Amino acid sequence: MVDLSFIIGGPQGGGVESAGQIALKAFVVKGYNVLGTREYHSNIMGAHSYYHVRVRDGPARALKIPVDLVVAIDAESVLTHISDVGKGGYLVYDLDSVDVDATKIASMEPSLRSRLRRFFADMNMKPTVGSAVKVLEERGGRTVGLPLKDMLKKVSDTLGTPIASIAKTVNVIGLTAGLYTQGVSLQHIVKAVEAQFGRRPKILAPNITAARVAFEFMEQNIGNIPELPDGPHRGRVRMIASGNEVVAMAKVVGGLTFETFYPITPASDEAFYIEENKYVELGELSEKLELDKIPIAVLQTEDEIAAINMAIGAAAAGARAATSTSGPGFSLMNEAISMAVEMEIPVVITLWMRAGPSTGIATRTGQQDLLHAIFSGHGDTPKILIASGDHVEAFYDAIKAFNWAEEFQTPVVHLLDKYIASTITVLDEWDLDPHKVSISRGLRIENPPEDYRRYEVTDNGISPFAPLGSAPMLFSSLEHDEHGFASEDPVDREAMVEKRLRKFETIARSIPEEEKIALHGDPSARVTIVSFGSTKQAILSAMEELEREGVRVKFLQLRILSPFPSKAVMDAVGDPGLLISVEANAIGQLALLLRAYTGIEVKHFIQKLNARPLYDVEVVYGVKRILGEGARRVVVSGGA
Amino acid sequence: MRVLGGWWLAVVRRWADYKTEAWVQWCPGCGDFGILAAIHRALAELDIDPRRLVVVGGIGCSSRSVYYVRGSNVHVIHGRSIPVASGVKLANPELEVVVVGGDGDILGIGGGHFTALGRRNIDLTILLFDNSVYGLTKGQAGPTLPVGVKTKALPYPNVQDRVNPLILAYASGYTFIARGYAYHVNQLKDLIKAAIEHRGSAFIDILQPCPTYNDTMTREWYEERIYYLNEEDPLWDPRIRGPEDHVKIPRIVEKMLEFGDRIPLGILYQDLTKTTLEDRFEQQMPGYRKAPPALRPISVNGRAPVHPFKVFKDKLIET
Numbered sequence: 018m019v020d021l022s023f024i025i026g027g028p029q030g031g032g033v034e035s036a037g038q039i040a041l042k043a044f045v046v047k048g049y050n051v052l053g054t055r056e057y058h059s060n061i062m063g064a065h066s067y068y069h070v071r072v073r074d075g076p077a078r079a080l081k082i083p084v085d086l087v088v089a090i091d092a093e094s095v096l097t098h099i100s101d102v103g104k105g106g107y108l109v110y111d112l113d114s115v116d117v118d119a120t121k122i123a124s125m126e127p128s129l130r131s132r133l134r135r136f137f138a139d140m141n142m143k144p145t146v147g148s149a150v151k152v153l154e155e156r157g158g159r160t161v162g163l164p165l166k167d168m169l170k171k172v173s174d175t176l177g178t179p180i181a182s183i184a185k186t187v188n189v190i191g192l193t194a195g196l197y198t199q200g201v202s203l204q205h206i207v208k209a210v211e212a213q214f215g216r217r218p219k220i221l222a223p224n225i226t227a228a229r230v231a232f233e234f235m236e237q238n239i240g241n242i243p244e245l246p247d248g249p250h251r252g253r254v255r256m257i258a259s260g261n262e263v264v265a266m267a268k269v270v271g272g273l274t275f276e277t278f279y280p281i282t283p284a285s286d287e288a289f290y291i292e293e294n295k296y297v298e299l300g301e302l303s304e305k306l307e308l309d310k311i312p313i314a315v316l317q318t319e320d321e322i323a324a325i326n327m328a329i330g331a332a333a334a335g336a337r338a339a340t341s342t343s344g345p346g347f348s349l350m351n352e353a354i355s356m357a358v359e360m361e362i363p364v365v366i367t368l369w370m371r372a373g374p375s376t377g378i379a380t381r382t383g384q385q386d387l388l389h390a391i392f393s394g395h396g397d398t399p400k401i402l403i404a405s406g407d408h409v410e411a412f413y414d415a416i417k418a419f420n421w422a423e424e425f426q427t428p429v430v431h432l433l434d435k436y437i438a439s440t441i442t443v444l445d446e447w448d449l450d451p452h453k454v455s456i457s458r459g460l461r462i463e464n465p466p467e468d469y470r471r472y473e474v475t476d477n478g479i480s481p482f483a484p485l486g487s488a489p490m491l492f493s494s495l496e497h498d499e500h501g502f503a504s505e506d507p508v509d510r511e512a513m514v515e516k517r518l519r520k521f522e523t524i525a526r527s528i529p530e531e532e533k534i535a536l537h538g539d540p541s542a543r544v545t546i547v548s549f550g551s552t553k554q555a556i557l558s559a560m561e562e563l564e565r566e567g568v569r570v571k572f573l574q575l576r577i578l579s580p581f582p583s584k585a586v587m588d589a590v591g592d593p594g595l596l597i598s599v600e601a602n603a604i605g606q607l608a609l610l611l612r613a614y615t616g617i618e619v620k621h622f623i624q625k626l627n628a629r630p631l632y633d634v635e636v637v638y639g640v641k642r643i644l645g646e647g648a649r650r651v652v653v654s655g656g657a
Numbered sequence: 658m659r660v661l662g663g664w665w666l667a668v669v670r671r672w673a674d675y676k677t678e679a680w681v682q683w684c685p686g687c688g689d690f691g692i693l694a695a696i697h698r699a700l701a702e703l704d705i706d707p708r709r710l711v712v713v714g715g716i717g718c719s720s721r722s723v724y725y726v727r728g729s730n731v732h733v734i735h736g737r738s739i740p741v742a743s744g745v746k747l748a749n750p751e752l753e754v755v756v757v758g759g760d761g762d763i764l765g766i767g768g769g770h771f772t773a774l775g776r777r778n779i780d781l782t783i784l785l786f787d788n789s790v791y792g793l794t795k796g797q798a799g800p801t802l803p804v805g806v807k808t809k810a811l812p813y814p815n816v817q818d819r820v821n822p823l824i825l826a827y828a829s830g831y832t833f834i835a836r837g838y839a840y841h842v843n844q845l846k847d848l849i850k851a852a853i854e855h856r857g858s859a860f861i862d863i864l865q866p867c868p869t870y871n872d873t874m875t876r877e878w879y880e881e882r883i884y885y886l887n888e889e890d891p892l893w894d895p896r897i898r899g900p901e902d903h904v905k906i907p908r909i910v911e912k913m914l915e916f917g918d919r920i921p922l923g924i925l926y927q928d929l930t931k932t933t934l935e936d937r938f939e940q941q942m943p944g945y946r947k948a949p950p951a952l953r954p955i956s957v958n959g960r961a962p963v964h965p966f967k968v969f970k971d972k973l974i975e976t
Contacts, residue, residue, distance in 0.1 A: 045974055212974055251976045256965075258972045266965040272955030275748055296942040300963030305954060312942035314747050314950045319773035323740040326733070330713075330744025333731060334752070335951035338744070356734045416961070451961030458955075484951055485729045485745055486752045489707045493723075493732040502679055502724055503732065 019049065019248065021072040021199060023086035024101055025192060026094030028124065030062035032188030033090065035213060037068025038441065040192055041257055043201055043209035044072045045443050048248030051257075052077040054440040054630060056656070059282070059379045063124050065093045067657065069630075074248050077442070078554035079633040082655050088195035090187055092117035092146045093125050096133055097657050099149045102158050107198045108150065109191055112162035115147035161239060163194055163231070171230045176223055186227035193231035200245035203232045256444040260437035263408045263449070264367060265290035267415035268339060269297065270451050275314045275336040277324040282379050283438035284341045284369040291315055321346035325353040325366065332364045333492050335484030337419055337458075341367035343435075344386050345376065347393065354428050355394030356494040358517070361472070361480070363422035363429075363459075367415070370434040370550075372628035381628035382435035384550055384601035388609065390430045391579045397514065399521040401425070402579040404432040406535075406553025409448050410576075411437060416454050417532075424459035425524050426482055432578075434601075436551045436630045463487060470499040474512055478520030525580040533582035536589045538571040543594035544644065547619065549575040549607055552599050552631050559636030570640060575607065581614040590617060597621040597643055599636060622650045629656025670704050672697040679724040688839030688865030689719050692786055695842045696726055696755075699849035711754045713742040715762040718793055719786030719865075722757040736766030739774050739783070746779050749951035750935045753853065755782045760799045761791045764820055768800070775829025777934040778857045784849065785822060785860065786839075788867040789874055796870030809872045822862045823913040823925060832928040833859035834913070836921065838883055839866065840876065844922070851924060857933050864920070879920070886912060886923040897928040 025040065027033040034055055041051045052071045058064035069084075071077045083103030089095040092114040102108050119125060119133040133144040142148040150160050168190050173180045193206050206228050214221040258266070265287045268276065278288035295313040303311055314331070318324040324340045332338040342350065347368050357364050368390055372383035391402050401421050405411035411433060418429040465483035471490050473480040480499075483490065491501025496513060498504040538560055546556055556572050563570050573589050575582070590596070598608040598619045603626055608619035623639035625631045635653035642648045675697045683689045700710065710728035714720030716735035723730040729752075733741045738756045746754045756763070763771055763785050774781065789802040796810025804818035826834045833855040837845040845863065852859035864883070866876045886893045895909050896902065912921050938945045956962060966973065 042974055046976055048976055254966065254973050254975055256969070256972045257974055258969070262969075262972065266969050270961045270963055270965055270968065272961070274950035274953060274955060275744070277744075294969065297968055298963075300967060301957040302954065302962035305957065306944070306948050308944040308948060310942070310944070311953070312938065312945040312948065312950075314938060314945070316747070318740065319769050322737065323743075323770055323773065326737040326740035327744035327747075329733075330731070330741035330746075331748035331950060332744075333741075334711075334745045334748035336744075336748040337955055338748070338950075352734055353737065356737075360731075360733075412965075446964070446966050449965050451964060454961075455959045456956035456961060457959065484749075485711050485731065486709055486749055486951075488729065489727050490729050491724070491732065492730070494734050495732055501732075503721075 019072065019074045019245070022070065022081040022084040023088065023195065024067050024069050024084050024098055025088040025090070025195065026065065026067035026098055027090030027188060028062070028093070029057055029060050029064045029066045031090055032185055033066050033068055036088070036188040036192040037070060039189065039209045039213045040068070040070055040196065041441055042212045043196060043205045045255060045257060046208050046212070047201065047205050047245065048251035049074060050077040050250065050443055052080065052440060052442050054080060054436065056629065057380050065097055065124060067094065067098065078558040080630055081634060082632055086195050086198060088191045090191045093122050095146045095149050096122070096125070096144070097129065099153060101657065102153055104157055105159065107159045107161060107195065108153055109161045109163060109195045109198070110146065110150065111165045113164070113166055115145065115150065115162070117146050119144035161194060161198065163190065163234070165190065168230050168234060172223060172227050175226050175230070178223070183223040183227070186223050189224045189227040190231040193228045194235050197232060197235040197239065198242060200242050202244055203228065206232070254446070256449070257441055258408070258444060259286065259439055259441045260408050260411055260433060261286035261439070262290045263412050263444070264415045264433065265294070266449070267412045269294050269313065270299070271416035271419055272337045272456050273313055273339055273419070275328065275331040275338040277316050277318050277327045277340045279318050279321045279324050279342070279346060281343045281346050283371055283435040284343045284346070284367065286438065287341050287367065287369070288315065321349040322353065325350040325364070328364050329353060329357055329360070329362050332362050333360070333485050337423070339365035339367060339419070341369065343369050343371050344373050344389070347386065347390065351393050352395070354400065355396055355398050357428040358394060358398040358400060359396070359494050359496070360492045361426040363426050365418045365422050365429050365431060367431045367433065369438050370432065378628045380435070382551070382601065382630055383628055384434060385606070387432070387549065387578065387602070387606040390432055399517070400427055400579060401429040401524060401577070402432055403429070403577050404550045404575065405437065406550060406574055408437065408442050408444065412449050413454055416451065416456070420454070420457045421524070421528070423461070424457060425479065425520060426459070427520070427524070432550060434551050465490070471501040472497055472499050472513065472516070474499055474516050476519070477523040478516045478518070479523060521580060528577060530582070530585050533577040534585045534589055535574040535576055536571060537574060539569055540571060542569040542571040544568070544570045544597065544640070545590055545594065546570055546572045546597050546599055546640070547575065547607060547611065548572070548599040549578060552601065555631045555633045556599060556636050558633035559640070562633065562637050563640060568640065568644065578610065581610060583614045586611065587615050587617070593617055595621065595644070597623060597640065599623045599631070601625045601631065620649065624650060624652050626652055627654050627656060632656070670701050672701040675700045675707065675727045677725055677727050681725050682721065683718055684869045686868040687718070688788060688867065689722070689786060691839040691842050692719070692784070692845065692863055692865060693722055693725055695845035695849055696722070696784070698842070698846040699853065700726070702846070703850055703853060705753050709752055711742070711745050711752050712757060713738045713745065713754065714757045715767065717759040717762045717791070719757055719759045720762055736762055737770065738762065739767060739770040742781055743774065743777070743779050746781055747934065747938070747950070749949050750780070750946055751949070755784060755853065757784050758786065760785060760787045760789060760801045760822070764800045764822060764825070772825065772829040774858050775826060775831045778830060778832055778931055779934045780856055781858055782849070782852045783858070783860045785862050786865050787822065787862050788865045788871055789819070790867050790870045792867055792870055806873050808870060810870050821914065821916065824910070826860045827910065827913060827926060830858070831860045832857035832931050833924070834926040835860070835924045836862045836864065838864050838879060838922055844885070848924065855927065857931060882918060882920040883922050884919060886921050886925070893923070895924055895926045897930060899930060
């Protein structure tokens, strides 16, 4: 069984992300499943960032620490990740950095500097790279010091170009050396480098030379390492994509015609990828429209308020419209979301959560916006909220969100987070089959009668939808009568409140139970983990480990959180033995919802609050502490 | 005159065809009445099909016009009429989209959107009902009320100065800028017609007394000051047809800045050289107008038209 984890660290802007992607590609080409995520500061250049990868022959569900290999492109990376190297693991570092002292690294967080100073002072050592290497070796780690300056010179001599022009290849040099320790062949590394830079020949050539120089160095200095065998997933075309990209893809094939955004991490990459693909060939639809390429209107707006309001306008005109944002932008959208409920507008808001409150940590993950999203908007403003647990769910959910928005003429929040946004995974053709969900637009009439009533009161609360421009009509954000004329009449008012309420009940009835929750594991297990969103795969991975250790756990994953699926949840929980809520927020937001809607009280929590992704080992640890010591709240703190 | 399908007789529309059954709930003597009449007449003279007309309003007395003009209209939240209208227009560029609102709605809470629209030059018409006060909330100072003015609702004179809507529109990139007066229905009607017919973002600052709350900038106050540019100077021609017309700019800006003892009315600026956002979309994506976001089909037999592996080939890798 192959189960390999590694970290590639370096300064932001130093090619860490490219190196990570090359590594992922090398292992995918080799026939493995991969998962990789980027952890980075809110900074353009210089701050520490790292790529964290897991490689498995089975499903690569979650990230893992400690790792088998740390490739440290700079001194800060050695010192930051020294305790992430597992038993017998490798550290690849720059020999020229051994004298660098943590206290002299300007980009390092001051708190980490102090922790390192204390850590090394306890051993009467200076907080230098050299000390870190020594400590690691004493603990049984294996270290490979690279003479990076000499190696760069060799690359430059081979190509006959100045060192400055190829200095950026340090990432590929470090990565190649690291991959060598794991038995990846030069051929696979070269193939991955080609896949990364193939379209940019000027960058490709020096990087391939860099890979060769590094591989040669390792052969001469480390000696033979048995080659990693081929993985089971060979001989087919696969896809490597981030969560941002998968959602963008779903929107494009799922009928998006209008997308607005205001730049915000970690949502922007989704909009960028849609923009990149706003004019593409869409199979049979292109034939039908006699257009080689089909246009999607994508617009960067002046703020998130404009983004949501513009999407609302487009939706009222009949477009399949969406906007995407993160917590701060979603806060600005609140008033318009309330309007979309009152005006009964089909609009999708893709909400990529990050660590708050306020600007918080803009580039790190969290699950703190669940309650905010469900209860966004003033007035009684019920809306649909669906939370995706991984890339595959995110793909289908994005299409379903559109369908529901249009069928029920309501805002739909598609809830994701930074971890899914920037995590890259490998997908097969059958993972993203858009024919698994239909595309439905609800009760839409193109030629409404002259006396069309936009808010016709119906039994199920749904009025036929006619787009603006098809008849004289009124969409109104004021309370209104059936025609949409503003009305403060008490009878009209009550009728409209009741109509919207009935619509929400129709929504609750119409969405199939199996789409509202997912129950994983043995339904008769006495221990139930409840969670939502991107914790899914870490929990599933932890369950595999717990099962090996004889701990039976089931996992109730909430998929639709509004309307809250009370009955499905109560049925799934059954006799509540021991309930554990796993959440990346401090107040236990999911547990609060459970209490409010089902009366079930969750008494045990595993919480991740440091804005880093949840690791499977942390779930295992948390469950054991709760079962063993009856701990009420276990805060897990992995990640650099 | 237009023939509208088989079931509709060919008619010439009259201004009364654009009235609705809603009670017009403005105070007696309100300038809004004059503006509404001018809108009705302009629409009739342009013979715009009410089904293809989208009037978008925010919050305030004037924004209520969405209920008083027969069209396919949207009444939105405070300050957001411009982005909603932009969404409507970009989703279906065939529609005639007109924004109505007061100075509080469009230049106060919605000021950011007002400037952003100029950069886009979307083919919209913005009718600013400019009375310098917040009427519905009982007379607070609006963004066009000059500093030091104490209207009857204000306990102290205004401590914030007025924004110049024309200069703001010019700096933002609007390609049609005019000023009208609420009680001059005929002249205003002509300005509105010109604004609607202009391709690009058109803005009319309509001076409008609020007889209930603005007891300073009254009908008399305005009528002592206003004059028409083309009456004073029959050769007044604010149109920019090419670089050779840029010599006109200093005089145009001078007239935009004039607001005191004399207040000019009429078309102050019209740039005929700039493309609209819709043009830019069509240029980047030929077919945008033929298959606009609001109207084009999105599926084939109720299914997605294509598998992502067929579209996003940059993400594929052979193993």
